[in-house]
Amino acid sequence: MTVLLVAHGTRHLTGARTVRELADGVAARLGQPVAVAYADVRGPTVAEALERLPGPVSLVPAFLASGYHVRVDIPAQVAAAGRAADVTITPALGADAALLPALVDRLAEAGVREGDAVVLAAAGSSDAGARAEAHAMARRLGRLLRGPVPVAWAATAEPAVADEVARLRRAGASRVAVASWLLAPGLFADRLHAAGADVVASPLGGHPAVAAALAARVPLRVGAAVG
Template sequence: MIVLAAHGTRDPAGAVVVAELAGLVRSRGVPVRVAYADVREPDVTTVLDSLGGRPAVVVPAFLAAGYHVRADIPAQVAASGHPAVTVAAPLGPAAELLDVACLRLRAAGYRQGDTVLLAAAGSSDDRALADVRRAARAMAARLETPVRIGYAATASPTVAEVAEVAREAGGRVAVASWLLAPGLFQRRVQDSGADVVADPLGAHPRVADLVLRRYFTALADAA
């Protein structure tokens, strides 16, 4: 059993994407329940309590290992008292996510020569920001162009600030979304003033591949 633990958003479209991602994973033969670390219900504790002690792997559906991954999710797991639960590594950064981010960017209209900006959620945890920097370097290697970083919240510089500086330098600005689902952060990215703004990663088969990879790796490590 996978407990797919997402951030949570008040935007119904965000919850739909998480449910669709869970459905993609479920269609590959592994049972999945959705939980949220914040904002929405049910939380991880509630979902684990509902399993009746059946073994579970909590897969954090986060693109960087920030506070929710390092503190909230482990605390919610501990509060459940579940006797057989393993917490997998978060989704990002990983090659599967970069595949989808580049695909979304090109689908949005990115052209060679555009200034590229990677838009991430942001975090107060330096380790999470290091994950974003790794993702930006990997994307730069794939696109063969420098990739700047902007944040939708918490960290700086903001997406809008980086986009403004890039526009002043001339040429088009294309923003790749390092977000899983629609919500407040994606709206801030869309309002950045960039010429091209990609959709969030969403419920893509490659993201489902990664969820399963995290699940099977966690099972192997716990054996």
């Protein structure tokens, strides 16, 4: 089985390098190469990647929520490439508890302190299910940190991250930390740094917990080389 990791796509070169780092981490766990494609913004597209990959293919969406790209766009691209019969799309990461170590480590690296108000900042989606996944992850993080963790959004949904940071300050928080519920650097990550928080964690990126969670979605029957 061939493995194809599909990410959203970004014009930031650092974001593209992060996706490749993630793919390498997945490959190390599976013991086989992992190809990369993008659902939007940059190439190779899903169709371009599938043109050179032998089947069957396990397509792994590197997405933190099961929004439009995961539910509609990626399956449509697979179908348009004529590969619906031999491509299996695995679940997105969603509110996987296995990702908590990555969130906590990124906050610690950024300098979060005990007593800081923490907000989980996600990309944003018009899809209610995708937003619910972010809220579920915030509840997991809140239980671990022993305090409420509200959710805010870099785009599309409300409240915006800057508005939530301001609300927490009005509520008496002396310091506000943003936990980045993002996979890679890019436009949304840049917006978090402009939101006025004292601490902004880096995206989860190539953290071992993320690579392990992605690899766990691939069926056990692997071993075909990436062409």
